[in-house]
Amino acid sequence: MLDIGVIGRLKFATAFMAMSLLLVPAAEAQEQPVWHYGLSLVDDLKYPPGFKKFDYVNPEAPKGGDLRLSQTGTFDTFNPLLVKGETAVGLDFVFDTLMKPSEDEISTAYGLLAEGVSFPDDISSATFRLRQEAKWADGKPVTPEDVVFSFDKAKELNPLYQSYYRHVVKAEKTGDRDVTFHFDDKNNHELPHILGQIRIVPKHWWEGTGPDGKPRDISRTTLEPVMGSGPYRIASFAPGGTIRYERRPDYWGVALNVNVGQNNFDSITYSFFGDREVEFEAFRSGNTDYWRENQAMRWATAFDFPAVKDGRVKREEIPNPFRATAVMQAMVPNMRRKPFDDERVRQALNYALDFEELNRTIFYNQYQRVNSFFFATELASSGLPEGKELKNLNEVKDLVPPEVFTTPYSNPVGGTPQKARENLRKAIELLNKAGFELNGNRMVNTETGKPFSFEIMLSSPSFERVALPYAQNLKRIGIEARVRTVDPSQYTNRKRAFDYDVTWEVWGQSLSPGNEQADYWGSAA
Template sequence: MGLARWKMGFAAVAAVAVLSTSVAAQDAGTRWRHGIALMGEPKLPADFPNFPYVNPQAPKAGTLNLSSDGTYDSFNPVLGLRGQPATGLPMVFDTLMKPSEDEVSTSYGLLAESVSYPEDVASATFRLRAEAKWSDGQPVTPEDVVFTFEKIKELNPVQAGYYNHVTAAEKTGDREVTFRFDEKNNRELPSIVGQLMIVPKHWWEGANAQGVKRDITKTTLEPVVGSGPYKLAAFQAGSTIRYELRDDYWGKALPVNVGINNFRTVNYTYFADRDVEFEAFRGGTVDFWQENQATRWATRYDFPAFKEGRVKREELPNPFRATGIMQALVPNMRRDMFKDERVREALNLAFDFEEINRTVMYGQYVRLNSFFFGTELASSGLPQGRELEILNEMKDKVPADVFTAPYENPVAGDAQKARDNLRKAVGLLKDAGWELKGNRLVNAKTGAPFSFEILLSSPQLERIVLPYTQTLKRIGIDARVRTVDPAQYTNRARSFDYDMTWSIWAQTLNPGNEQLFYWGSKSAAMEGSRNYAGIADPAIDSLINKIIFAKDRPELIATTHALDRVLLAHHYVVPLYYMMAMRIAYWDKFDRPANLPEYGIGFPDIWWSKTASK
């Protein structure tokens, strides 16, 4: 299930590079591959026994108690904009392919034993394993894969957009299903199709114990049938869930599963308040904690269990070695007041990161200056070489600044620098048609005040945003904070019902089709997309297209640099900060391999109960 899948929601695998040529089987001229790598070839051969970062002898025992924020109302994994799906559902459902945490954008066969595609990548065919079964004993079939794909396209607008270039799925053999693409040489498409979490057609088209026909278009709290290692054993609606390891799991001996899924029971408890959730961890009700608050990390680990060594904590860089981060306050350009680029730049000038980092965050963070921060994909300096050539091809469509001035965030931290930044902000706002009247900033033509709401999903974010609103008030802007519960926030974010909000994008080292749903013009009007800013720009669309069809790694890097530079130059966001290490704390109840995977911490997949290992 992986930490990124159950907690952080990191970005989907995306890439433009050379697909693997590893051959798992060979028949009738078709090349069947046991894995797909988007940067060269998979490191592991077709007969690999297990991932190199696992303990193949890890015991299957013990209970893991985890927590989650908010609530849930559905075990239906297909729906997109309806309902709140339960945390942990990926443990119940297998995907066609399984990613490796030791390689960048590389996956190996899970439900599918192999995959094949023609040289022009106009389609991809997956061959299902003969032994793959649902928890009710029925085989996993091509019909299940086709059913899943069609329902996702029908019911989940975000996934429908993500799979926009996958036009059809059809059964092409007793154990084979083929996906058709509407464009050629989009080398990412076989990989993203491999991410599909397959659901059972026969179960969803059947009836429950009361004889009521199931409906996949609706939420449900009926325990679902899956093909994965765990079953949904018990729950209290919206509050708790218990998953139990299946002894009859069909795939437990597969190389991709050896040494993985080591806890007999995994419990989730939901909390409406993050501080209450932390107190549950301190008290031993919750076993594992991923910290996201600098103050708490610096001051709240003073309880006896930590001092006595019964609670451990670490800062691990692994997940960020292949992850670019942009965390930001995002003005919604669907609102007229934010359409002017000068206004958005002024909003950034008013954010005093240095002071907030010093007074609120104990100096633990760095300011982000790229949408791909921390990776080789981040732009820097002035464009050169191939990146400059790409930008020159659209010179009249991108901001002139991309050629003359590297992007830099404003720097404050003392009274003089802060005043200078605010003077610049007022000048930009005046040029954009706003003027100060008394202590209020108003539209020079209409007299309407510059007033907006910042929508937040958690009270803990207020510590950062409230000082920002006070600074904005100094230049006449009335910025208010509204914090709502997670369910309400999700609904408002899906429908772009906010003036400004706080968001985070996590990028892989292989950006591709997902960029369309972050910044593409069509996604600006697509409910549920992650184009929170409302970006609709032809030059950005063109750069995204170039990324998707980049012919090699150097071309991908150059084009991504260009995209990053253009996004920054338009001041679509107020960049915030990040700490490029995962801060975790956990009760000393676990063992784990000495060497964690290169690009992840493997929790909880490859960890195991310490008591069971004695």
């Protein structure tokens, strides 16, 4: 892994649980389940039963207006569960989930479609009770059958959900408004929480017929505007170009405490761009209303246009106040292919990256190099393992590299010609041990004589500013690295098929690592 990331500013999480309970009469406590109106995986719930609104919203915020946003890439399907195709951004506006996260707490959610969730002491199952008032856009109630259908299809059609919910073995209707999920893993505090994140889709709509008179098929991509239970609907779109979402005046949950003060725009329109530079020009010219910057050079040099000077565009640097999410950003070799399955080769590639020089020349010294998969959080690695961490590692000592116990991890440090040469010499030394040698000015396999060359596949030209200087560094030790930027559809298809040598990846890591880890590292996933 070539760690070149920056401190992340995103907010999302999954993890361990502290629960606040709805009060029940003592006489009934042993006979009836305890229903939880909210779940927290880190701390006690901030908001009490019956709270009116989240503290961070303005209940008097005016309604109206059109919010214009932009998106890099394209889309060719509105199917919210399927892994095929390029799914449209913004579908969260259309589909409600069982629970809704709180933005001023870590890994905390309160009932949305579900008014409560209960589970036995050993957490061998979880039962969600749907709100009686929850309805689809066509006025029909949201039912347990819809929840079971959504879960079953998500696991059937999406490998991510197969891994994420692998311990959820069954979903069934257990009451007029109750649906129960059964687990094969007891005392897993994360499972009730992450089940609240599933997008719930209408079974009757997907099993019905479309405008063309043909039966709908949830296993296929579709550009028919899908129906949901959320606050917006798909009003219009141009395939691959724009999507316009309109606020539903008949939304069932408009007065719900988790929705008060939110969903204020009459419409939200996304415009799609194949190039981020062109996308930025659209923002500069006033064609979009909001821009999230991810490039240090542009942040430092490009925000001098008239709208910034006269105050129409306001710049803010917003840190993640909770450090709730670590961002692992890196160039990732495909370990299914030789020679990237050799740890020495991967280490050599890391030595060939001069992060300090990149930080000075193109990042304006605004970045820090990632040195942990949980960078910038309290879970980030530091020093040697000790305490409970050491105890756990000792239990799998035969499966862990010995240097874990003896040598704190650190990335190579460059930034000067001398350090850069030393790092390249170290890279050559590692490659020699892995079966490569310099033959003239080319690094070749000592057995086959085949030159060491590979392709770095990118999804956006903006990543080329790092990949191209890196390729030049590799050339100095005889490795040919070709940088290729492909269109979004090709990138998605090639990545899903593992048809690449090296690509760019960003992973979010939560403060309480859970089921997602099996998807990151498990061979089955």
